Amino acid sequence: MPVDIKEKLADTITRELGENVYLCYQCVKCTSGCPLADEFDLTPNQVLRALQLGEDERVLNSKTIWLCASCQTCVTRCPHRIDLPRINDHLAMEAKKRGIKSKVPEISLFREVFLRNVRWLGRAYELGLILEMNLRTRQPFKDVPLGLQMLLKRKVSPFPHFARPPKRAKPVAQKDNRIAYYPGCSLHSLSSELDHSTKAVFKELDVELYEPEGWTCCGSSPAHSTDYLLATTLPIQNLALIEQSGFREAMAPCTACYARFKTAQHDITKDSTLKKAVDTKIGYTFQNQVEIESILDVLEKRVGLETIAKHVKKPLRDLNVVAYYGCLLTRPPQVTHADHPEYPVQMDRIVEKLGATALDWSFKTECCGGSLSLTRTDIVVNLTRKIIENARAVGADVIVTSCPLCHVNLDTRQAALNLDQPMPILFITQLMGLAFGLESHALALEKHIVDTRPVIAKIAGK
Numbered sequence: 507m508p509v510d511i512k513e514k515l516a517d518t519i520t521r522e523l524g525e526n527v528y529l530c531y532q533c534v535k536c537t538s539g540c541p542l543a544d545e546f547d548l549t550p551n552q553v554l555r556a557l558q559l560g561e562d563e564r565v566l567n568s569k570t571i572w573l574c575a576s577c578q579t580c581v582t583r584c585p586h587r588i589d590l591p592r593i594n595d596h597l598a599m600e601a602k603k604r605g606i607k608s609k610v611p612e613i614s615l616f617r618e619v620f621l622r623n624v625r626w627l628g629r630a631y632e633l634g635l636i637l638e639m640n641l642r643t644r645q646p647f648k649d650v651p652l653g654l655q656m657l658l659k660r661k662v663s664p665f666p667h668f669a670r671p672p673k674r675a676k677p678v679a680q681k682d683n684r685i686a687y688y689p690g691c692s693l694h695s696l697s698s699e700l701d702h703s704t705k706a707v708f709k710e711l712d713v714e715l716y717e718p719e720g721w722t723c724c725g726s727s728p729a730h731s732t733d734y735l736l737a738t739t740l741p742i743q744n745l746a747l748i749e750q751s752g753f754r755e756a757m758a759p760c761t762a763c764y765a766r767f768k769t770a771q772h773d774i775t776k777d778s779t780l781k782k783a784v785d786t787k788i789g790y791t792f793q794n795q796v797e798i799e800s801i802l803d804v805l806e807k808r809v810g811l812e813t814i815a816k817h818v819k820k821p822l823r824d825l826n827v828v829a830y831y832g833c834l835l836t837r838p839p840q841v842t843h844a845d846h847p848e849y850p851v852q853m854d855r856i857v858e859k860l861g862a863t864a865l866d867w868s869f870k871t872e873c874c875g876g877s878l879s880l881t882r883t884d885i886v887v888n889l890t891r892k893i894i895e896n897a898r899a900v901g902a903d904v905i906v907t908s909c910p911l912c913h914v915n916l917d918t919r920q921a922a923l924n925l926d927q928p929m930p931i932l933f934i935t936q937l938m939g940l941a942f943g944l945e946s947h948a949l950a951l952e953k954h955i956v957d958t959r960p961v962i963a964k965i966a967g968k
Contacts, residue, residue, distance in 0.1 A: 515562045515600065525593055529586040530554040536580035536590060541873045545885060546570040547609075550580050550590055553597075571597040572610040573882070576727060577833035577873035582847055587840065595731045612643050612881040617728035621736075624729075628669030628722040630691040633662045639880050649883075652918055652955070656696070659953045663695050671720040671743055673789065675750035678716060685804065686748045686756035686796070687715035690763035690910075691723050697760075697910030702950035703935035704759055704801065710817055710942050711809050715757070718747045724766040727877040738780060739787045741770035745796045746788055755808075759801040759935075761909035762876065765834040765842075767798040772841045800835060801908050801935070802852040814859050819943035821861030822965055827937070828865050828902040829853035830893065830916070832909040833873040847871070853934055857906065860941040867900045869893045876911035883919070890919045894929045904930045904961050906937050918955050928956045940965055 516527050536550035537543050548556065548570045556565045565571065574594040581589045601608070608614035619638050623631050640648050656662045693701035708715055721744050730737035745767060748756045758764040771794060774781040785791050799807075805814065831853060836844035844850060848871060854864035872893060875886040893916065897905050907913050917931045931954070939949040940962065951958045 512562075514560050515565065515597070516557045516560070518600070519557070519593055519596060523589070523592060523596055525589050526586075527554050527557045527588065527593070530558065530584075530588060533585060535583045535585070536588075539579040539583050541577060541579070541875070541889060542573055542575055542885065545573055545882075553594070554588065554590070557593075565597055566601040566604065566606050567609065569609040570594065571601065572608050572613045573878070573885075575833075575873055575875055575877050576730070578837035579833065579871075579873070582837045582839065587838070589838075592730075595734075598731055599733075610881070612639070613878070615639065615642060616881050617732050620726070620728040621732060623666075624723045624725065624740075627666050628671075629667050629694070630723050630726070631666035632691070632695045633664060634666060636662075636880060652921070655955060656918075659955075661696055661698065661953050667694060669720055669722050671722055671747055675718060675720075675747045678751040678753070680752055681714060683712055684714040684716055685808070686751065686753035687717045688721055688744060688748070688756055688758045688763060688767075689717060690758065690760035691726075692760055692762075692910040692914070696914050699950040699953050700759055700908075700910050700913070700933045700935065702948070703933055703939050706944055706948045707935045707938050707942065710939075710944070711813065713804075713809065716751070716753070718744070718751055721747060724763045726762050726766065730766070730769070735780070735783055735787070737766070738770045738773055739784050741767045742774065742784050742792055743788045745771070745794075745798065746790050746792050749793060749796050750790070754795055755797050755799065757799050757801060757804045759908065759910075761800070761832055761835045762911055764798065764800050768841050771798065802835070802856070805856060805934075806852055811855055811859050814856060814938065818860055818941045820941055820965060822857075822937070822941050823861050824967075825862040825961070825964055826865055826901050826903045827857045827862045827906050828867045828897045828900065828904075829857060829870065829934075830897075830905050830907040830909075830912060831871050832876070832907065832912040833871055835909065836871060853906065853908065856934060857937070860937060862937070862941075865900050865902055867896055867902070869896045874912045874915040876909075876915060879911070879915055883922075886915050887919050887922045890915055891923050894920065894923065894925070897929060898927075902929070903964060904932055904937075906932050906934050908934045920956055930954070930956050930958045930961045932958065932961065 534551050543549050548568045571594045576591040725737050725740035836847040836850050839847040857864040875889045920928050936949045
């Protein structure tokens with residue numbers, strides 16, 4: 507009788523991911539910094555120890571591999587740079603392959619529904635995603651008041667958008683002040699405030715944004731936790747459009763999209779086999795000539811801080827601001843090449859040029875639970891409370907961010923916190939627009955759930 511001898515997961519991970527779990531010597535830095543460690547049944551360091559000991563079934567049957575928010579704190583702080591978020595993704599895929607049911611079924615369902623929408627539509631359809639998740643998890647009335655608010659404020663589109671990439675993008679006339687602009691799905695729906703304010707501010711700064719026709723979803727967190735090839739193909743497919751158009755520089759305002767693009771480029775550079783597989787999928791030999799940049803990169807390096815200062819018409823004096831970067835903009839540094847992955851200052855420098863005071867605080871790069879927003883709202887509410895309470899404790903009037911997922915969580919979940927005084931959450935481009943003297947409707951400030959009028963009044967000296 508044939509005996510089926512399975513390869514140990516530790517060996518599979520080394521062979522397929524190039525990650526050596528035996529390098530872990532249990533310093534526990536991963537667990538100490540993990541924002542979700544209290545929610546796990548196996549802490550991050552325990553996952554690695556279990557793999558070292560060959561306790562594969564224990565790991566594959568854990569909640570941890572599904573709950574991991576991929577905030578990159580562990581890999582950033584690990585002395586050996588062990589990529590535990592990617593290992594958790596691999597373990598979730600392996601559990602599914604072996605027929606082991608997810609210990610957090612709503613997360614598995616979310617990934618399935620999200621990617622099906624992307625496959626059918628080309629982009630995420632957020633309202634449809636929310637409704638289907640509510641129905642299939644038997645919570646049809648979950649977040650109904652919030653959903654009605656969002657519809658009334660036109661934060662979500664009632665109808666889906668269809669997108670298909672062209673087989674070959676046409677070359678676009680290049681200008682010194684023109685840059686490729688990939689908005690991502692959320693900027694066309696839940697976070698349209700960032701799209702509106704970015705376009706308004708860059709128009710003031712005389713930078714022309716070119717949005718490629720036929721761009722599609724980057725895959726976000728469901729792709730990289732479901733299919734490694736798909737998670738690489740979706741971002742590269744979009745970068746190929748930009749490359750074919752003749753651009754060598756592209757801005758991705760959405761932090762999640764930026765992280766997926768940077769990761770995909772990093773991975774195809776390291777893995778030639780993956781690169782060939784992606785090229786085959788998209789039907790184009792990607793030259794990897796496009797530099798993807800965050801909105802902060804473009805503002806600081808291309809536009810320049812002094813140019814920003816020259817456009818200020820209404821200095822934001824007496825306004826105390828905390829800059830919230832979120833977890834994916836700077837981490838892990840081997841992918842983002844950020845100078846200060848744990849305590850970035852790019853946004854703080856812009857805030858200071860607007861005349862406001864950028865306060866020091868402890869939650870600049872803490873995770874808000876972005877990938878768990880629809881599945882484990884209880885965790886998101888808990889993380890959001892900590893961020894807002896710390897901002898309030900240091901004397902902030904407003905939290906400013908450049909991440910749409912962070913903004914959605916911090917702005918929409920405050921009602922569940924029963925705060926004495928809500929905290930306005932603005933995008934950096936909205937704050938810039940106010941300092942530039944732009945009208946609030948041009949910056950879509952009326953779309954926020956938390957009232958932004960106290961900030962506007964304070965700027966006006968009222």
